[in-house]
Amino acid sequence: xxxxxxxxxxxxxxxxxxxxxxxxxxxxxxxxxxxxxxxxxxxxxxxxxxxxxxxxxxxxxxxxxxxxxxxxxxxxxxxxxxxxxxxxxxxxxxxxxxxxxxxxxxxxxxxxxxxxxxxxxxxxxxxxxxxxxxxxxxxxxxxxxxxxxxxxxxxxxxxxxxxxxxxxxxxxxxxxxxxxxxxxxxxxxxxxxxxxxxxxxxxxxxxxxxxxxxxxxxxxxxxxxxxxxxxxxxxxxxxxxxxxxxxxxxxxxxxxxxxxxxxxxxxxxxxxxxxxxxxxxxxxxxx
Amino acid sequence: xxxxxxxxxxxxxxxxxxxxxxxxxxxxxxxxxxxxxxxxxxxxxxxxxxxxxxxxxxxxxxxxxxxxxxxxxxxxxxxxxxxxxxxxxxxxxxxxxxxxxxxxxxxxxxxxxxxxxxxxxxxxxxxxxxxxxxxxxxxxxxxxxxxxxxxxxxxxxxxxxxxxxxxxxxxxxxxxxxxxxxxxxxxxxxxxxxxxxxxxxxxxxxxxxxxxxxxxxxxxxxxxxxxxxxxxxxxxxxxxxxxxxxxxxxxxxxxxxxxxxxxxxxxxxxxxxxxxxxxxxxxxxxxxxxxxxxxxxxxxxxxxxxxxxxxxxxxxxxxxxxxxxxxxxxxxxxxxxxxxxxxxxxxxxxxxxxxxxxxxxxxxxxxxxxxxxxxxxxxxxxxxxxxxxxxxxxxxxxxxxxxxxxxxxxxxxxxxxxxxxxxxxxxxxxxxxxxxxxxxxxxxxxxxxxxxxxxxxxxxxxxxxxxxxxxxxxxxxxxxxxxxxxxxxxxxxxxxxxx
Numbered sequence: 001x002x003x004x005x006x007x008x009x010x011x012x013x014x015x016x017x018x019x020x021x022x023x024x025x026x027x028x029x030x031x032x033x034x035x036x037x038x039x040x041x042x043x044x045x046x047x048x049x050x051x052x053x054x055x056x057x058x059x060x061x062x063x064x065x066x067x068x069x070x071x072x073x074x075x076x077x078x079x080x081x082x083x084x085x086x087x088x089x090x091x092x093x094x095x096x097x098x099x100x101x102x103x104x105x106x107x108x109x110x111x112x113x114x115x116x117x118x119x120x121x122x123x124x125x126x127x128x129x130x131x132x133x134x135x136x137x138x139x140x141x142x143x144x145x146x147x148x149x150x151x152x153x154x155x156x157x158x159x160x161x162x163x164x165x166x167x168x169x170x171x172x173x174x175x176x177x178x179x180x181x182x183x184x185x186x187x188x189x190x191x192x193x194x195x196x197x198x199x200x201x202x203x204x205x206x207x208x209x210x211x212x213x214x215x216x217x218x219x220x221x222x223x224x225x226x227x228x229x230x231x232x233x234x235x236x237x238x239x240x241x242x243x244x245x246x247x248x249x250x251x252x253x254x255x256x257x258x259x260x261x262x263x264x265x266x267x268x269x270x271x272x273x274x275x276x277x278x279x280x281x282x283x284x285x286x287x
Numbered sequence: 288x289x290x291x292x293x294x295x296x297x298x299x300x301x302x303x304x305x306x307x308x309x310x311x312x313x314x315x316x317x318x319x320x321x322x323x324x325x326x327x328x329x330x331x332x333x334x335x336x337x338x339x340x341x342x343x344x345x346x347x348x349x350x351x352x353x354x355x356x357x358x359x360x361x362x363x364x365x366x367x368x369x370x371x372x373x374x375x376x377x378x379x380x381x382x383x384x385x386x387x388x389x390x391x392x393x394x395x396x397x398x399x400x401x402x403x404x405x406x407x408x409x410x411x412x413x414x415x416x417x418x419x420x421x422x423x424x425x426x427x428x429x430x431x432x433x434x435x436x437x438x439x440x441x442x443x444x445x446x447x448x449x450x451x452x453x454x455x456x457x458x459x460x461x462x463x464x465x466x467x468x469x470x471x472x473x474x475x476x477x478x479x480x481x482x483x484x485x486x487x488x489x490x491x492x493x494x495x496x497x498x499x500x501x502x503x504x505x506x507x508x509x510x511x512x513x514x515x516x517x518x519x520x521x522x523x524x525x526x527x528x529x530x531x532x533x534x535x536x537x538x539x540x541x542x543x544x545x546x547x548x549x550x551x552x553x554x555x556x557x558x559x560x561x562x563x564x565x566x567x568x569x570x571x572x573x574x575x576x577x578x579x580x581x582x583x584x585x586x587x588x589x590x591x592x593x594x595x596x597x598x599x600x601x602x603x604x605x606x607x608x609x610x611x612x613x614x615x616x617x618x619x620x621x622x623x624x625x626x627x628x629x630x631x632x633x634x635x636x637x638x639x640x641x642x643x644x645x646x647x648x649x650x651x652x653x654x655x656x657x658x659x660x661x662x663x664x665x666x667x668x669x670x671x672x673x674x675x676x677x678x679x680x681x682x683x684x685x686x687x688x689x690x691x692x693x694x695x696x697x698x699x700x701x702x703x704x705x706x707x708x709x710x711x712x713x714x715x716x717x718x719x720x721x722x723x724x725x726x727x728x729x730x731x732x733x734x735x736x737x738x739x740x741x742x743x744x745x746x747x748x749x750x751x752x753x754x755x756x757x758x759x760x761x762x763x764x765x766x767x768x769x770x771x772x773x774x775x776x777x778x779x780x781x782x783x784x785x786x
Contacts, residue, residue: 009579016574023571024589027649031592033614034604046612050621096491099484107481115485121766122496132745132754133499133506136429156495159488186477216597219712219742235599239717242603258604262596269595270588273657 031262038255045251059256072229073250075257078237081147085233086214088151093158093210098203101162102191105169106177119160131223138224145228153220154213168202169195208272215265234261297686302694320770338446345453356452360445363452369465376448383441391434397422398431401509402521425517428509432502436493507755513748522752529756542753545728545740552640553736557708560647565701567648568655569693575656576663587660590653598650602717605646606632632719636733639719643734647714662696663689706765715739737761 033050040047041054061067063075103109104116134153135144143149172195180190196203214221218235225231232240238257241250296304346357352366361376387395397403402422409419455465466474475483507529515522532539533546575586593601608614609631619627631642666689674684715721716739721732730748731740737757744754 013577013579016577016580020574020580020586024586027590027593027653030601030604030608030614031596033608034600046607046610046614046617048612048617048620050614050617096488100488103481103484107484109481112481115489119492120769122492122500130496130499130503132751133429133502134495136425136502137495137499140426140429152495156491159492160496186473187480188476188483191480212597216599218599218717223746235597239599239603242607254603258600262600265597266592266595270591273591 034255034262035259038252038259040252040255045248059252060260063253063256063260070246070249073237073241073246074230075234075237075253075260077230078232078234079260081231082214082233082235085147085150085154086211089154089158089214090207090211092151092155093213094203094206096155096159097162097165097206097210098196100159101166101169102195104162105166106190106195107187119162123160131220135223145225145231147231149224150214150221150233153224154217155210158210165199165202165206168199172198205272208268212265212268215261301691317767320767342446342449345449349453350456353449353452353456356449360448363448364455364465367452367455367459367465369451369455371468372451376444376451379441379444383437386437387434391430391437394427394430395434397427399524401523402427405521406519420518422521423517424509424515424522425511428505429502432498432505436498436501503755504759506751507759509752511751512753513750516749525752529752530760532753533756533760541727541729545731546757548728549731549735549737549740552734553709556640556644556711556736557705559644560651560708560711561701561705563644563648564651564655564704565697568652569659571652572656572659572663573689576660587656590656593650593653594657598713599717601650602646602713605649606718609642609646632722634723636723636725639723639734643715643718646718647711650714658700659693659697662693666692702768706769709736709761709765710738711736712738712742716742 036052038059039055039057040052041056041058042052066074066076104112138144138149138152143152176194176198177190180194185193214233216235217233218239221233222236222239225233225236229237229240234257238254238261240246241254241257247254293301293304346354349356349363352363356363359377360380361373364370364373364376366373401424404421406421407419408416411417458465508524508526509522510525510528511522514520532542534543536543571590574580575583580586610616611628611630611633615631616627616629619629630638632639670688671684674688679687715734715736719732719734721735721739721743723734724732728735730743730750735743738761741754741757741761744750744757
């Protein structure tokens with residue numbers, strides 16, 4: 001009886017391992033294909049075999065030196081644009097998210113519930129319904145097709161994403177606040193000297209998500225930048241490379257560019273994975 | 288059903304029971320929702336009534352400075368020695384008047400017609416042609432909305448100014464001195480800290496979320512499209528015409544058909560995408576987290592890479608790999624030694640839709656794995672221990688502890704995901720671009736969902752009015768769903784034992 005139970009468990013585990021291995025291969029193989037073919041030397045577009053025959057760094061060199069015959073497709077410039085936008089919007093969004101979530105979590109004021117509900121309802125509108133209006137608003141300010149416009153767009157709504165960090169702040173015992181208040185600390189001091197130092201995970205999480213945002217956003221950048229190719233971010237730039245006009249000369253550069261963007265983002269994400277899980281589950285339980 | 292009976296059900300029956308309860312209660316929940324809205328409106332109007340009363344009472348009781356504050360902002364405060372605040376109030380009024388006279392009113396007066404003078408040609412001296420720009424309906428609408436919002440804000444400042452003047456009058460009557468600037472700054476870092484923290488984010492959200500939102504909601508009631516395009520031509524108010532054209536199968540048959548078909552597909556898509564990800568993701572997570580499976584971190588990381596890689600990269604890559612000569616067909620050709628050329632996106636609508644759903648599993652399952660793993664790790668170990676002591680086997684612990692716990696914790700998430708899938712722009716747009724194309728639809732392909740159609744309407748055919756109308760409809764569906772679930776999940780949380 002005991003033996004057969006053990007046997008059954010082994011069988012089940014073997015089956016699970018097999019399943020996981022097969023699924024793991026299915027999940028990862030597209031990226032393996034991407035990386036392999038970004039080093040491919042021969043051919044221009046897709047080829048009818050899976051393993052490249054010549055290996056080369058030429059695609060990456062072309063990508064960063066702007067070879068390929070079209071000056072408008074300037075990947076280093078796009079990379080720099082995205083980096084600048086990401087840095088600025090990261091700072092602004094982090095500050096506003098933390099401010100809003102601290103206020104909702106720790107301070108008690110008259111319209112608190114109302115503000116939170118309005119925030120929730122605003123989050124339910126399809127995001128790009130407003131984009132046309134934002135576009136005209138920015139146009140009226142003379143800001144369309146500039147990086148400033150992108151920074152504004154990425155960071156202005158950030159305050160609405162307060163739920164996860166509010167959930168985190170809620171878990172910090174209130175007794176700490178009360179003790180500090182008795183010792184004469186103001187709310188401002190409590191925020192900077194007690195809550196923030198204890199919230200390192202959520203600060204890291206907020207910083208990383210808002211930094212990653214501009215690298216992965218596609219639609220907003222496209223609407224704001226229109227045909228102003230020098231100011232593109234990497235996402236719309238790569239989509240441009242992959243469009244019918246350019247795919248024949250830029251296919252391999254598109255693959256190389258995807259790798260260049262994906263690798264740092266992947267590393268950042270894996271670093272913050274732990275915080276992501278904490279954030280999602282904290283938010284999930286709270287509903 | 289009593290509590291004891293409920294506890295004796297197995298998790299699936301419980302889930303079915305809850306689902307039934309949810310569906311049965313949905314009408315009442317909706318009714319309650321509207322009742323709550325009604326109550327809120329009543330409360331709002333009684334609030335206004337009370338406001339008017341206070342407004343009058345304060346005027347009667349006020350001294351000359353307070354009374355003058357009804358006309359000139361800040362006089363009351365300056366008179367009572369609260370100089371900086373009074374000056375700020377006064378400056379607000381001056382700026383507002385200047386803004387309205389020189390800018391706001393020139394647009395606001397055309398708000399009802401959205402402009403009457405069209406751009407046309409004139410001949411200087413009867414010979415030289417010259418373009419004369421007329422009214423720009425778009426700018427009129429935009430700046431009118433801006434002016435109205437500013438007016439509302441200034442009105443709030445006006446009321447605050449009166450209240451403050453009266454408060455200082457009372458303080459003086461009681462022999463108190465107004466607080467100094469230094470004390471006020473201190474107060475903004477402590478008692479009124481929420482104002483300091485929230486004012487900047489609220490300002491940003493107001494300008495870049497609420498203002499555009501009001502603007503777009505208004506656009507849905509105008510004739511803004513490519514034949515009514517400022518600055519060349521004017522557009523005007525058309526009432527509910529845009530909404531009507533989505534349901535009118537007689538006069539705008541093609542639009543109505545597109546709308547009805549796309550709504551159907553959007554709902555199918557949202558249901559299938561949500562549940563496939565949820566169920567498959569749960570199975571994956573259970574396997575990875577099963578006791579005795581080694582290298583848990585490795586397996587998780589393998590799957591999580593799909594999330595980590597920017598979505599546009601993985602979706603554009605998938606788009607390339609699923610082309611006629613893409614990697615998937617190459618792989619199949621090498622395995623079968625035949626020339627396989629499956630058309631994933633170009634010919635059959637059914638094929639394209641299936642492909643989208645499967646690729647979405649590839650994209651979405653890792654999210655479920657990630658959150659489920661977190662939840663699985665959070666199940667208190669002593670629950671299992673006591674179950675083992677009571678003699679429960681692995682199957683029993685699974686059906687009695689693990690599954691109910693997971694379903695309980697993740698139900699709100701399920702709804703969030705459902706709403707997210709209704710709005711899932713990236714997967715459809717980057718993967719198929721809406722294709723395969725069809726002549727039957729207006730500006731949409733057969734895998735387009737409502738939001739991608741909305742995008743096409745604004746970007747390609749400039750049917751702004753129609754697009755805004757669709758946006759409002761999508762919002763109503765999403766918001767109702769979220770609010771009902773939000774309310775019922777709160778009550779659920781109070782009843783259940785796990786939280």
